[in-house]
Amino acid sequence: MVDVLLARYADCIFWLARYVERAENLARILDVNETFSRDSRGAQNWRSIVQLNSDEERFFAGGREVTGHSVLNFYVLDADNPTSIVSTLRFARENARTLRPLISTEMWVQLNVFYNHLSTIGSDELTPARLSGLFATIKEACQTHTGITEGTFFRDQGWYFYQLGRYVERADQTTRLLDIKYHLLLPDIADVGSPTDVSQWNALLRSAAGYHAYRRLHAASTTPARVAGFLLFNQAFPRSVHHCVRETGRLLGEVKSRYSLRGGNDAAEELDRLRAVLGTLTIREILSEGLHEFLDLIQQQLIAVSRDLSISFFGYRPEAAQAQSAAAE
Amino acid sequence: MDRSILDGYDPRGFFCEMLTSPASAGVRERLARLSIAALKERAAAANAELYNLGITFTVYSDAKTIDRILPFDVLPRVLSAAEWRQLESGIVQRITAINLLLDDIYHDQRVLADGVVPRDLILGNPNYRPEMCGLDVPHKAYVNICGTDIVRDEKGAFFVLEDNARTPSGVSYVVENRHMMLRAFPDLLDDIGLRGIDNYGARLVAALQEMAPPGIGDPQIVLLSPGTYNSAYFEHVFLAREMGVPLVEGPDLVVEDERVSMRTTGGLARVDVIYRRINDDFLDPEAFNRDSMLGVRGLMRAYRAGNVALANAIGTGVADDKAVYAYMPRLIRYYLGEDAILQNVPTNICREPEALRYTLDHLAELVVKPVGEAGGYGITVGPTATRAELADCRKKLLADPANYISQPCVNLSVAPTLVDGGIEPRHVDLRPFAVTGSSTWVLPGGLTRVALRRGSFVVNSSQGGGSKDTWVLG
Numbered sequence: 001m002v003d004v005l006l007a008r009y010a011d012c013i014f015w016l017a018r019y020v021e022r023a024e025n026l027a028r029i030l031d032v033n034e035t036f037s038r039d040s041r042g043a044q045n046w047r048s049i050v051q052l053n054s055d056e057e058r059f060f061a062g063g064r065e066v067t068g069h070s071v072l073n074f075y076v077l078d079a080d081n082p083t084s085i086v087s088t089l090r091f092a093r094e095n096a097r098t099l100r101p102l103i104s105t106e107m108w109v110q111l112n113v114f115y116n117h118l119s120t121i122g123s124d125e126l127t128p129a130r131l132s133g134l135f136a137t138i139k140e141a142c143q144t145h146t147g148i149t150e151g152t153f154f155r156d157q158g159w160y161f162y163q164l165g166r167y168v169e170r171a172d173q174t175t176r177l178l179d180i181k182y183h184l185l186l187p188d189i190a191d192v193g194s195p196t197d198v199s200q201w202n203a204l205l206r207s208a209a210g211y212h213a214y215r216r217l218h219a220a221s222t223t224p225a226r227v228a229g230f231l232l233f234n235q236a237f238p239r240s241v242h243h244c245v246r247e248t249g250r251l252l253g254e255v256k257s258r259y260s261l262r263g264g265n266d267a268a269e270e271l272d273r274l275r276a277v278l279g280t281l282t283i284r285e286i287l288s289e290g291l292h293e294f295l296d297l298i299q300q301q302l303i304a305v306s307r308d309l310s311i312s313f314f315g316y317r318p319e320a321a322q323a324q325s326a327a328a329e
Numbered sequence: 330m331d332r333s334i335l336d337g338y339d340p341r342g343f344f345c346e347m348l349t350s351p352a353s354a355g356v357r358e359r360l361a362r363l364s365i366a367a368l369k370e371r372a373a374a375a376n377a378e379l380y381n382l383g384i385t386f387t388v389y390s391d392a393k394t395i396d397r398i399l400p401f402d403v404l405p406r407v408l409s410a411a412e413w414r415q416l417e418s419g420i421v422q423r424i425t426a427i428n429l430l431l432d433d434i435y436h437d438q439r440v441l442a443d444g445v446v447p448r449d450l451i452l453g454n455p456n457y458r459p460e461m462c463g464l465d466v467p468h469k470a471y472v473n474i475c476g477t478d479i480v481r482d483e484k485g486a487f488f489v490l491e492d493n494a495r496t497p498s499g500v501s502y503v504v505e506n507r508h509m510m511l512r513a514f515p516d517l518l519d520d521i522g523l524r525g526i527d528n529y530g531a532r533l534v535a536a537l538q539e540m541a542p543p544g545i546g547d548p549q550i551v552l553l554s555p556g557t558y559n560s561a562y563f564e565h566v567f568l569a570r571e572m573g574v575p576l577v578e579g580p581d582l583v584v585e586d587e588r589v590s591m592r593t594t595g596g597l598a599r600v601d602v603i604y605r606r607i608n609d610d611f612l613d614p615e616a617f618n619r620d621s622m623l624g625v626r627g628l629m630r631a632y633r634a635g636n637v638a639l640a641n642a643i644g645t646g647v648a649d650d651k652a653v654y655a656y657m658p659r660l661i662r663y664y665l666g667e668d669a670i671l672q673n674v675p676t677n678i679c680r681e682p683e684a685l686r687y688t689l690d691h692l693a694e695l696v697v698k699p700v701g702e703a704g705g706y707g708i709t710v711g712p713t714a715t716r717a718e719l720a721d722c723r724k725k726l727l728a729d730p731a732n733y734i735s736q737p738c739v740n741l742s743v744a745p746t747l748v749d750g751g752i753e754p755r756h757v758d759l760r761p762f763a764v765t766g767s768s769t770w771v772l773p774g775g776l777t778r779v780a781l782r783r784g785s786f787v788v789n790s791s792q793g794g795g796s797k798d799t800w801v802l803g
Contacts, residue, residue, distance in 0.1 A: 007592045101569040101576040113381050261595050313594040
């Protein structure tokens with residue numbers, strides 16, 4: 001009877017993986033933005049973060065002004081903001097709590113302890129001197145979770161849905177990380193290729209843990225096209241969109257055949273299309289058509305994949321899946 | 330002569346579980362090697378670990394959820410092999426009688442015809458379920474999981490205080506407390522002859538398999554929980570893990586053609602046995618409480634059709650009613666032809682005129698309890714009640730005597746307990762857990778609850794209670 005997985009558990013494990021991956025990536029985005037904003041641009045940079053997550057309405061409803069501290073507080077510690085790191089990890093912990101019969105005790109304890117720790121951090125601790133340490137702690141905790149999961153989680157259906165969640169989320173987050181740079185470049189296209197610009201693209205690579213790998217491929221130069229191409233297409237880079245999409249497709253095919261699951265065909269087709277696009281378009285074509293538009297398209301397709309998984313495997317009615325993907329956006 | 334941490338300890342005239350038991354000599358010897366400071370350090374580490382492990386129950390206040398641990402006292406409560414033999418055989422005897430009673434009242438009702446128990450006490454009981462009449466339960470095992478509350482008086486005699494025959498909780502703490510002791514006090518446990526408790530999950534699975542509808546080779550068992558917001562959710566998780574079965578909630582299950590299935594990634598999958606941690610009332614909105622969001626529509630029909638087993642069966646609450654409790658010694662004699670191995674606390678059944686008169690005459694010495702309530706509600710404790718409370722109690726007794734029983738106050742035994750000031754006596758009770766399929770098995774030991782407030786007799790977790798590991802030695 002080990003082969004049976006409750007639909008609700010599949011949903012929870014998919015989202016557990018997504019939330020932890022999301023928290024890690026948000027820490028990466030905020031960390032890299034910290035680096036950017038210290039160069040010269042000030043408030044403008046932080047506004048782009050708020051735009052990126054479509055959180056303007058909620059952010060400004062609190063009468064807040066865009067400062068480094070207010071944005072960081074909103075995205076790191078604000079428990080009332082559902083897109084903050086602390087909220088994201090709270091959702092992860094809640095899913096883990098539901099999943100305790102399924103996941104290893106070590107997975108649960110680590111998330112429980114880390115969330116309890118995070119929820120005690122005060123906003124006065126968001127000082128410039130402490131920030132990179134805090135982001136490092138968050139990234140490390142998320143990676144610890146990933147490692148514990150890899151080393152302890154039983155390899156049945158749940159493991160597949162866990163990995164599906166992780167790769168779908170990671171693909172999505174890499175597009176968002178790239179999009180930030182797009183937002184930053186947009187107002188001042190003249191800066192392209194300047195030393196400041198190059199250092200920012202390097203910072204972006206570092207935030208995706210891709211700097212050294214990129215250097216090995218392109219030792220001589222950092223150009224926006226090459227960096228964007230690397231993050232989108234590189235098959236060996238574990239955070240590239242292409243790699244994540246390919247893994248998602250592979251995992252979906254495997255779980256379907258190994259456990260004789262009938263659903264998920266729409267998602268499989270969507271992933272095939274996405275892989276074909278990523279395999280044929282060049283970065284030059286994408287940049288000339290508009291990077292932002294391309295990233296937006298990928299995000300829409302990933303949402304469609306997630307929606308089909310919800311309907312096929314997690315027991316959502318189509319309307320509910322629609323509402324959920326709207327909320328996830 | 331070495332000093333021991335128990336040197337200044339004084340049980341103040343109560344029966345002490347540690348000093349009196351010959352079985353505890355080895356434990357006392359090992360404890361003597363520890364200092365209070367070391368004990369406190371390990372206790373703090375153990376309680377922090379329980380919190381991190383999430384071995385908690387949930388308290389709700391101001392729309393916030395707070396996870397609390399059941400405070401854990403590191404000084405074990407010890408039972409000798411002889412003491413345990415008496416408890417074990419007494420519990421098996423009692424559960425056997427309870428199951429025979431349930432089978433009888435839902436079939437021939439001989440016990441009512443013979444006048445052993447008043448007819449309206451059973452048939453008029455809110456926990457009596459006419460839906461169960463004529464339904465055959467495998468092995469006549471209605472109560473598959475039972476937690477019997479037992480106390481000891483100042484002479485060390487055991488008394489049953491309550492039979493929890495519906496959905497008793499606490500077994501997860503028994504096992505987790507033991508794991509905690511194994512980690513924190515390996516030196517206490519070395520070669521001491523402690524009986525293991527690790528096989529509870531396996532025993533439970535075996536018993537539930539025996540309950541499966543006939544002809545099913547490898548029955549699918551599930552544990553049905555009200556969900557993560559239930560204060561006992563940790564225990565549900567624990568049990569599902571120990572049994573290796575899915576932990577489902579009402580919406581995960583569906584009944585079609587009087588068969589129960591669960592919703593899985595691959596569609597519907599058959600369910601054969603449900604260990605339900607939801608009360609009768611909420612189990613099936615079609616049969617019972619219509620507003621229940623926790624249950625499964627049509628479950629009762631599937632159950633009556635014999636397509637699914639429920640543990641415990643529906644309608645067991647009539648057997649652990651406080652008034653029916655009072656008849657247990659007579660019921661044991663009636664069904665088994667034996668005297669009760671474990672005594673009841675002497676109980677005055679106020680529906681009987683003589684018992685009512687006695688109760689009214691001795692109100693200030695007695696504990697008066699309403700029969701239908703659980704969790705300590707509506708109880709008047711004579712020795713500590715005000716004059717107005719006693720008058721109020723008298724009025725209620727006279728208005729509806731059948732709704733009450735009275736009992737003498739039992740001077741609960743104590744066990745040495747680590748508190749801020751050092752080691753002091755605190756009152757304890759004991760809830761052993763028994764599992765019944767084709768036969769009954771009792772987990773050695775059980776949950777020892779301890780009233781952490783000085784002088785208090787109240788061991789409930791909601792009112793300052795904690796727990797101890799319970800050791801059956803030899």
